[in-house]
Amino acid sequence: MKKFIQLMVNGEAHEVAASAQRTLLEVLREDLGLTGAKEACGLGTCGACTVLVNGKATLACLMLAHTAVGKEITTVEGLAKGQELHPLQQAFLDHGSVQCGFCSPGMIMSAKSLLDEKPAATDEEIRAALAGNLCRCTGYVKIVAAVSAVAEKSR
Amino acid sequence: MRIEPFTYLRPATWQEAYAALAEHAGRTCILAGGTDLVPRLKQQITRPAYVIDMTDVEKYSYVHSDASGLCIGAGTTLQAIAASEDIKKGAPALVEAASKVASQQIRNVGTVGGNLCQETRCWYYNQSLSWKRAKPPCYKAGGEICHVVNKPSQCYAAFQGDTAPALLALDAQVRIVSTHGVRIIPLELLYSGKSESPLALAPDEMVAEVRIPAPAAGSGASYMKFSHRRAVDFPLAAVAVWLQQDGSNGRIADARLALSGVGSAPLRVPAAEEVLIGREMDGAAIAEAAEAAVKAARPVNNLHHGNPALRRQMVGILSRLAIEEAGKKARG
Numbered sequence: 001m002k003k004f005i006q007l008m009v010n011g012e013a014h015e016v017a018a019s020a021q022r023t024l025l026e027v028l029r030e031d032l033g034l035t036g037a038k039e040a041c042g043l044g045t046c047g048a049c050t051v052l053v054n055g056k057a058t059l060a061c062l063m064l065a066h067t068a069v070g071k072e073i074t075t076v077e078g079l080a081k082g083q084e085l086h087p088l089q090q091a092f093l094d095h096g097s098v099q100c101g102f103c104s105p106g107m108i109m110s111a112k113s114l115l116d117e118k119p120a121a122t123d124e125e126i127r128a129a130l131a132g133n134l135c136r137c138t139g140y141v142k143i144v145a146a147v148s149a150v151a152e153k154s155r
Numbered sequence: 156m157r158i159e160p161f162t163y164l165r166p167a168t169w170q171e172a173y174a175a176l177a178e179h180a181g182r183t184c185i186l187a188g189g190t191d192l193v194p195r196l197k198q199q200i201t202r203p204a205y206v207i208d209m210t211d212v213e214k215y216s217y218v219h220s221d222a223s224g225l226c227i228g229a230g231t232t233l234q235a236i237a238a239s240e241d242i243k244k245g246a247p248a249l250v251e252a253a254s255k256v257a258s259q260q261i262r263n264v265g266t267v268g269g270n271l272c273q274e275t276r277c278w279y280y281n282q283s284l285s286w287k288r289a290k291p292p293c294y295k296a297g298g299e300i301c302h303v304v305n306k307p308s309q310c311y312a313a314f315q316g317d318t319a320p321a322l323l324a325l326d327a328q329v330r331i332v333s334t335h336g337v338r339i340i341p342l343e344l345l346y347s348g349k350s351e352s353p354l355a356l357a358p359d360e361m362v363a364e365v366r367i368p369a370p371a372a373g374s375g376a377s378y379m380k381f382s383h384r385r386a387v388d389f390p391l392a393a394v395a396v397w398l399q400q401d402g403s404n405g406r407i408a409d410a411r412l413a414l415s416g417v418g419s420a421p422l423r424v425p426a427a428e429e430v431l432i433g434r435e436m437d438g439a440a441i442a443e444a445a446e447a448a449v450k451a452a453r454p455v456n457n458l459h460h461g462n463p464a465l466r467r468q469m470v471g472i473l474s475r476l477a478i479e480e481a482g483k484k485a486r487g
Contacts, residue, residue, distance in 0.1 A: 001160075020163030020206070023193070042156050043194040045387055047260060056234070056263040062193040063264070066163050067186070067210050110259065131386030132258020 005069050009034065010078030018065045025049045025060035027068075028075060036076035036105040040134075047133030050106035051075050057113035057129075076105035079112070087153075088112055091146035099137035107133045111147040119154035126151065156197035156283065165208045169332070172212050173361065177334040179205040180358035186210075187230055188264035190257070191273045199284035200296075201274075215363075216266070220245055224369040229268025229329075229362045233318070234259070236267060246367045247484075248376035248395060252321035255380050258387050268362045271319055271329070271342070275312035275350045275419060276389065277457040279303050295351040303457040310350035311455045312419070315389035319421035321378045322365060323413035324395035330364035331356065339366070346420035353420060373408070374399040375484025379473040381416075383460055390416040391461045392469040394448065396477035398431070400485040407431045407482075412444065412474065417452035417466055424451040427474065436482050445474035 002017040007024075009032060016031045028034045028051070037060050040048035049061040052074035079086035088108050091097070098104050107130060114121050114129035121129070126147045127140075135143065166172040176183055182204040184192055195201035209215050215230030220241040227236065236242055236253040243250050256262055256270060279287070279302050280295050292298030295310040304311050319342070327342045345362070347355040356362075376397040382388035393416050399409040410431040415421045427447035434440040449471045454463035 019160070021158040021160055021196075023158075042197060044190055044257075044261060047258065050260055053264075057260045058263055059190075059260045062189050064163070064186070064189065064193070064206075064208070066165070067189065067208055070211075113259070113263075128386070129259050132260045 003066075005066060007032075007065070007068055007073060008071070009073045010075060016065070020064060020066050022065045023061055024051070024063040024065050024068045024073070027065040028060060028073075034075050034077050037109075038102055038105065040102065045134075046103075047106045047110065048103055050109045050133060052109055052113055055113065055116060057110045057132075074109070074112075076108055079108070086112070087150050088115070088147065091150050092143070095142045095146040095149065097138060097142040097146040103133055103135040103137075107135070107143055111150075115147070115151060115154075119151065121147075121151045123148050157199075158193075158196045159199055159202050161196075161203055162205045163208065164205055165211055167211050169212055169214060169363075172207055172209060173332055173334055173359070175205070175207050176361060177359040183207055183358075185272075185361055187215075187266040187269045188232065188261075190261045190265040191269055194281075195274065198282065200280070218242060222369060225367040227267060227365045227367070229271075229364055230266050231268075233262040233265050233267060233270060236318075237262065245370060246321075246325055246376075248321045248325060248378050248397070248481075249318060249367070252317045252378040252380075252395065255378070256317045257389075267318055267365055270316050271322070271345065271365070272354055272362055273314075273316050275310070275314050275353045277303055277310075277312040277350075278459050279457065280312055304455055310419075311457055312350040313416055313454070313458055313461075314346070314350075314353060314418065314420050315391075315416050315458075316421060317378070317380060317390055317393060317415065320393050320395035320413035320415040321376070322367070323421055323423055324376055324378075324397040324411045325367050326397070326411065328366045329362050330366065331360050332363040333357065333360040335359075337363075343423060348420050350419040371399050371409075373402050373485055373487075375481045375486070377477040377480035377484065379477045379480070381466070381469040381473055389458075391458060392416045392452070392454070392466040392473060394470060394473040394477045396474070396481040398436075398478065398481040398485045400436075400482065406433060406435050407440075410444075412448055412477075414448060414452055414470060416458075417454040417470060419453075422451065424448050426451065431478070436478070441475050441478050444478060445471045448474040 038048040184203040454466040
């Protein structure tokens with residue numbers, strides 16, 4: 001049974017028709033066209049679907065869309081201010097942290113969740129925060145370096 | 156992966172929550188963080204008619220500390236536990252265990268109640284329904300035989316929770332609620348020992364709170380986890396130890412040791428505890444206790460890369476490490 005629900009995404013209210021069985025990830029991608037968050041494992045073990053819910057890194061594939069009602073959701077599409085990239089996005093470009101790009105939105109959202117709470121996070125804290133995000137291409141070194149470079153500005 | 160239809164309930168209060176649970180008992184699942192339930196919904200392993208979403212229920216997530224100890228709401232996230240100053244002071248081994256669960260994303264929404272009540276796991280059972288249709292249902296899924304061990308009438312799925320052994324070592328209790336009242340039981344009694352239905356809860360009951368007694372003088376605890384990766388993985392073997400040292404003679408006054416990942420439930424190992432109590436903490440005592448822990452472990456070959464011999468060996472090693480670490484903390 002579909003029901004109209006209101007979701008707050010990237011500061012905007014959206015009304016979508018969704019049955020209780022749909023996940024937040026499905027609704028973001030299919031109803032709202034926000035395809036940054038990706039479905040890879042679909043079971044909570046890879047982090048490709050990471051978005052922020054009330055500011056905290058959360059797996060959208062494991063959250064029912066109905067549970068997300070009343071919460072603030074931020075996706076990678078909500079980071080840039082017009083043409084101005086978020087420092088994390090710029091750092092990923094500058095450091096060669098993106099190969100196929102499939103893990104990148106999830107990586108950036110996990111990193112943002114960390115740096116919002118700990119702007120001067122250490123490399124160890126960065127690795128721990130990103131431990132739930134898998135990458136098959138880069139070997140992680142450049143990803144950590146990019147996040148570290150952003151954190152360095154606050155260290 | 157398609158979740159099968161269910162009726163979604165979102166109670167605003169505790170009363171509404173357990174009234175709904177009573178009304179639909181046996182056909183309902185509780186949705187807290189969802190990190191254990193939703194994968195099973197997606198794989199169609201679990202197909203409830205009703206799902207009760209606890210996200211709006213007040214007084215589901217809290218940490219209260221007083222002289223008698225800690226009371227932690229079952230809906231408290233693992234991240235909140237890991238970051239809690241009260242728990243760092245009153246039950247640091249729980250902070251250790253909660254910090255090692257899965258990943259940051261899962262800890263941000265996963266709850267301690269969910270972590271304790273998680274379904275038992277097996278490489279065969281935790282596959283999608285369509286995948287499993289190649290064979291008749293396994294014993295846990297309502298069939299007659301375990302397809303992993305190839306024996307009938309018993310399920311061998313492993314309990315792989317991180318917080319349970321730490322809480323067992325800390326002598327925790329759980330508060331269970333339903334429409335007909337409240338009962339407070341030692342955490343050990345939450346578990347049935349039967350992999351096919353791991354919780355000793357009536358269909359209309361749910362866990363509301365975890366209670367930990369205030370730390371005794373001269374005590375310390377440690378949680379050690381073995382998994383192939385440093386994150387994301389469930390424990391293939393885990394040991395939690397709590398020790399109290401006698402200040403006057405340096406002997407172990409009291410001890411608790413608990414395992415996870417190597418049986419149908421998290422379990423205390425009285426044989427290992429009896430080895431330690433009254434002894435000095437020397438290599439011989441530690442080795443004997445570790446051996447007793449290994450004997451209590453019952454891993455079977457039902458976890459990915461979870462060779463049972465390796466897991467038994469790791470129980471021995473982790474027991475030694477946990478006893479040494481708990482002893483260090485007990486001595487301050």
